[in-house]
Amino acid sequence: MKEEVFYGRGMKKIRSDYPEIYDAIIKLNDAVYTGKALDYKTQKLIAIGIAASRCDESATERQMRSAVKELGVTSDEIADVLRVVLLLSGMPSFTKGMRILEEIEK
Amino acid sequence: MKEEVFYGRGMKKIRSDYPEIYDAIIKLNDAVYTGKALDYKTQKLIAIGIAASRCDESATERQMRSAVKELGVTSDEIADVLRVVLLLSGMPSFTKGMRILEEIEK
Amino acid sequence: MKEEVFYGRGMKKIRSDYPEIYDAIIKLNDAVYTGKALDYKTQKLIAIGIAASRCDESATERQMRSAVKELGVTSDEIADVLRVVLLLSGMPSFTKGMRILEEIEK
Amino acid sequence: MKEEVFYGRGMKKIRSDYPEIYDAIIKLNDAVYTGKALDYKTQKLIAIGIAASRCDESATERQMRSAVKELGVTSDEIADVLRVVLLLSGMPSFTKGMRILEEIEK
Amino acid sequence: MKEEVFYGRGMKKIRSDYPEIYDAIIKLNDAVYTGKALDYKTQKLIAIGIAASRCDESATERQMRSAVKELGVTSDEIADVLRVVLLLSGMPSFTKGMRILEEIEK
Amino acid sequence: MKEEVFYGRGMKKIRSDYPEIYDAIIKLNDAVYTGKALDYKTQKLIAIGIAASRCDESATERQMRSAVKELGVTSDEIADVLRVVLLLSGMPSFTKGMRILEEIEK
Numbered sequence: 001m002k003e004e005v006f007y008g009r010g011m012k013k014i015r016s017d018y019p020e021i022y023d024a025i026i027k028l029n030d031a032v033y034t035g036k037a038l039d040y041k042t043q044k045l046i047a048i049g050i051a052a053s054r055c056d057e058s059a060t061e062r063q064m065r066s067a068v069k070e071l072g073v074t075s076d077e078i079a080d081v082l083r084v085v086l087l088l089s090g091m092p093s094f095t096k097g098m099r100i101l102e103e104i105e106k
Numbered sequence: 107m108k109e110e111v112f113y114g115r116g117m118k119k120i121r122s123d124y125p126e127i128y129d130a131i132i133k134l135n136d137a138v139y140t141g142k143a144l145d146y147k148t149q150k151l152i153a154i155g156i157a158a159s160r161c162d163e164s165a166t167e168r169q170m171r172s173a174v175k176e177l178g179v180t181s182d183e184i185a186d187v188l189r190v191v192l193l194l195s196g197m198p199s200f201t202k203g204m205r206i207l208e209e210i211e212k
Numbered sequence: 213m214k215e216e217v218f219y220g221r222g223m224k225k226i227r228s229d230y231p232e233i234y235d236a237i238i239k240l241n242d243a244v245y246t247g248k249a250l251d252y253k254t255q256k257l258i259a260i261g262i263a264a265s266r267c268d269e270s271a272t273e274r275q276m277r278s279a280v281k282e283l284g285v286t287s288d289e290i291a292d293v294l295r296v297v298l299l300l301s302g303m304p305s306f307t308k309g310m311r312i313l314e315e316i317e318k
Numbered sequence: 319m320k321e322e323v324f325y326g327r328g329m330k331k332i333r334s335d336y337p338e339i340y341d342a343i344i345k346l347n348d349a350v351y352t353g354k355a356l357d358y359k360t361q362k363l364i365a366i367g368i369a370a371s372r373c374d375e376s377a378t379e380r381q382m383r384s385a386v387k388e389l390g391v392t393s394d395e396i397a398d399v400l401r402v403v404l405l406l407s408g409m410p411s412f413t414k415g416m417r418i419l420e421e422i423e424k
Numbered sequence: 425m426k427e428e429v430f431y432g433r434g435m436k437k438i439r440s441d442y443p444e445i446y447d448a449i450i451k452l453n454d455a456v457y458t459g460k461a462l463d464y465k466t467q468k469l470i471a472i473g474i475a476a477s478r479c480d481e482s483a484t485e486r487q488m489r490s491a492v493k494e495l496g497v498t499s500d501e502i503a504d505v506l507r508v509v510l511l512l513s514g515m516p517s518f519t520k521g522m523r524i525l526e527e528i529e530k
Numbered sequence: 531m532k533e534e535v536f537y538g539r540g541m542k543k544i545r546s547d548y549p550e551i552y553d554a555i556i557k558l559n560d561a562v563y564t565g566k567a568l569d570y571k572t573q574k575l576i577a578i579g580i581a582a583s584r585c586d587e588s589a590t591e592r593q594m595r596s597a598v599k600e601l602g603v604t605s606d607e608i609a610d611v612l613r614v615v616l617l618l619s620g621m622p623s624f625t626k627g628m629r630i631l632e633e634i635e636k
Contacts, residue, residue: 011625013632018609024455031448032193035186042148046190049152050159055374056585059622079336080141084152087138090302092369092377095329102331117307119314124291130349137342157304161480162267165304185442196620198483201435208437223519225526230503236561243554244405247398254360258402261364262371263516268479271516292353296364299350373586397548408514410589413541420543456617459610466572470614473576474583504565508576511562
């Protein structure tokens with residue numbers, strides 16, 4: 001797990017100060033993203049949907065960036081995730097997600 | 107759109123009493139689920155993730171049921187969605203989702 | 213304040229066991245619903261919108277019931293609140309609100 | 319609909335890249351804000367309450383600004399909305415809303 | 425970890441069908457509740473506060489029951505947690521928590 | 531109550547423009563933080579857990595700062611609160627809380 005990409009700056013402190021938490025997170029992360037039936041890319045798209053749905057801007061941006069960088073996820077694929085966000089979570093979540101997508105594309 | 111499957115009982119009242127809202131929802135639903143890049147099944151899995159992430163039991167159950175019935179989504183696929191929910195939204199959302207999945211399997 | 217109508221069964225215990233909390237809630241409730249510019253009915257409609265937006269079924273039902281009973285709020289007025297919920301919070305909140313409205317009308 | 323005022327920058331991208339979503343949003347927006355019983359101003363106040371209740375700062379600011387600019391909503395009216403937010407959603411949502419109101423007044 | 429007490433029925437299915445997720449949860453649970461500075465009881469009270477704050481009834485009830493049963497947490501201690509919920513998350517979360525507490529006391 | 535520390539800038543406007551709301555908040559704040567069974571520090575830790583759990587950055591920072599400054603709460607104690615947040619609310623809330631803690635330590 002490349003923790004900087006996934007979880008941002010907070011993880012460095014966790015590794016040095018709370019190693020037992022760090023180890024548990026690594027183990028959890030591996031168990032989560034080793035799905036039986038869905039590939040990693042599909043799980044990543046789901047993660048974008050959940051983060052955007054909560055209007056959590058920093059988590060949404062991090063999820064989108066790592067999806068684009070690591071997995072070559074396209075803007076149209078992210079927009080298709082955001083369509084579902086629009087229907088299930090309303091306009092503010094959707095437009096916020098679109099704005100983040102626009103910034104990432106630059 | 108089969109509104110009973112998707113949205114439950116509330117939709118009947120909307121169609122009869124507020125037809126202009128009903129029409130707007132149909133149009134929105136069609137625009138959302140006609141993605142450019144992702145297929146309907148992937149979007150449906152994202153919808154399950156968002157609903158489960160919010161601990162919204164009735165919406166989660168409805169999304170799961172329609173995914174299984176219409177698209178033949180398997181339990182392992184839904185469990186892989188719930189793995190992401192565990193990492194991003196914590197244990198209560200995850201166990202609630204697992205419990206709903208168990209009931210649906212019966 | 214008619215606490216049974218507004219806040220349900222939990223308030224009786226608060227009044228007997230935690231009177232200082234009860235007094236603070238009464239004072240807060242009075243300060244909240246004695247607006248400078250908006251009338252009580254408009255504030256009540258806002259309360260319905262907030263409760264429905266959070267998918268909080270029991271609070272939504274209680275707010276709707278007290279609005280209808282005390283203030284004569286109509287179904288069309290509640291539906292107009294739920295329209296805003298649809299746009300800002302998505303389909304699950306909206307259909308849940310509509311279902312509660314339907315039950316109240318009976 | 320003046321999409322810049324209502325929904326911010328994200329809408330331009332939606333109009334050019336995903337016109338079918340844009341059309342669906344316009345139709346939904348019109349159906350939502352053409353209430354049967356409540357006027358546009360009351361619906362706008364409900365929208366402020368929902369956005370503030372979720373601690374969504376950018377959506378709250380946008381809703382407040384458009385309410386003041388388009389409809390001449392006063393600070394006391396917005397404060398009366400925030401009173402309901404205080405009772406239903408607690409201090410952090412309320413003080414955040416008050417801080418945004420204060421910035422808008424400048 | 426007594427998973428039935430903590431997490432309810434959903435955990436049995438996880439143990440049998442998804443053992444790698446089960447193992448990761450056990451490890452995480454242990455790392456979480458082996459705090460450096462706070463005792464288990466204080467962490468449990470925090471868990472009640474978080475669950476009640478989200479209006480998540482089943483998780484709140486489970487947290488309260490296990491706190492009372494395993495750790496001898498008193499009603500007054502839980503009520504003191506709910507006071508903080510009232511201030512930070514508003515009346516609906518608070519009264520819902522009080523109602524659950526009342527049922528547990530029976 | 532030192533309102534600047536607790537609630538930030540928004541409170542000044544409330545005191546001058548809406549004194550009846552200000553008085554009700556003071557009364558509520560006093561009733562909340564005069565617990566029957568838990569001390570103020572434990573209630574403060576619960577408040578940090580609730581704020582962090584919601585990904586509400588400004589409220590989390592304010593709660594953490596006042597806990598450290600007024601009550602001498604340590605970093606390890608705050609980290610133990612965040613462990614519970616990790617289990618109940620997932621990684622984004624946890625890493626955000628850790629990042630805020632890191633900034634406060636500087």
